[in-house]
Every structure is written in C-alpha cells, then in structure tokens.
Amino acid sequence: MKHWLMKSEPDAFSITDLQRTTTEPWSGVRNYQARNFMRDDMRVDDKILLYHSNANPSGVAGLATVASAAYPDATQFDVGSDYFDPKATLQSPRWFLVDVRFSKIFPRTIPLAELRLIPDLVDMLLFQRSRLSVQPVEPRHYRLIAALGS
DNA sequence: GCCAACGTTGGC
DNA sequence: GCCAACGTTGGC
Numbered sequence: 001m002k003h004w005l006m007k008s009e010p011d012a013f014s015i016t017d018l019q020r021t022t023t024e025p026w027s028g029v030r031n032y033q034a035r036n037f038m039r040d041d042m043r044v045d046d047k048i049l050l051y052h053s054n055a056n057p058s059g060v061a062g063l064a065t066v067a068s069a070a071y072p073d074a075t076q077f078d079v080g081s082d083y084f085d086p087k088a089t090l091q092s093p094r095w096f097l098v099d100v101r102f103s104k105i106f107p108r109t110i111p112l113a114e115l116r117l118i119p120d121l122v123d124m125l126l127f128q129r130s131r132l133s134v135q136p137v138e139p140r141h142y143r144l145i146a147a148l149g150s
Numbered sequence: 151g152c153c154a155a156c157g158t159t160g161g162c
Numbered sequence: 163g164c165c166a167a168c169g170t171t172g173g174c
Binding site: 151152153154155156157158159160161162 | 163164165166167168169170171172173174
C-alpha cells in the first residue's frame, strides 16, 4: 500500500467539506506530475494525509483514503468550469482524478512550521516540493503524522 | 498583499 | 532542445 499527501485550499474545499460529502472526486488538479501519481500509482485504500494550503495555519488537517481508480476529470470538458481545458477531448482526456474518502479530522491541524521542526520528517518531499499538490509520502512519515493527529 | 519558487509555454 | 517570459502556488 502507498501513502500520499494531497492538498486543498480550505476556502475552496476543506476536510470538513469532505466529512460532509464523505467521498469526493478530486477535481481540478492541473499539474502533470500530480496527475501521473493519481492516474498511474494510486490504488483503492491507499492512505492520504489531507493538507490545507493557504490556510491559518497551513498544515495537515486530517486523513483520507483513495476510494476509486483514476478516471477522467469531468471539469476539463466543462466550458463553464475554471478547470476547463480546450485541449482535452473525450477521446483523449488530459486530466485524471481519483475519488477521495474521508476518514478523520485531526483535533488540530498540524502546522507546516511544526512539521519542519521534527527531525524524523526532515526528508519529507513536502519541504522540497512545496508546490506539488499530490505527492507520495514515506510510510514512516505517514505514521508519525497520523500519530500526531490522534 | 508581497514575493520567492517553480512549472509551463512558446519563439527560435 | 534551450531558455526567457510568464503565470501560478503558497507561505508569511
């Protein structure tokens, strides 16, 4: 099983929103590397750290799981959507997503600034690739952060 | 709101 | 294929 970190801006879609909808198509990812992780490497039941960016504070807000295999992101075909992509076609979709299932809200968000101070997390990809919104997480990093949020 | 980091686009 | 210009992300 793989472990992931996925970001959302809580003003747009927070972990509380995910709790309410239970399962959500993770639409709007428009970065090729992030797409490739979802399309090629994610499996149902993989574990996810849900990260809030542009938040107060930014940090890991809770846990989720992968709830589907990858499939085309419908918003790429929707002219009215912010995520519309004129170069995408039904025959050859450019953007893919997975469904994400709520599992837990942390009692408090673990702030990025606090994660940076934890010696066992120094090699987390999050710190070097701060703009990658879907990224793999080492199992030991996942376990440590999940424990912090319990 | 500022700005650094960095991913993408497009001319050549 | 290189790289400058540009746009976006995201912390603060």
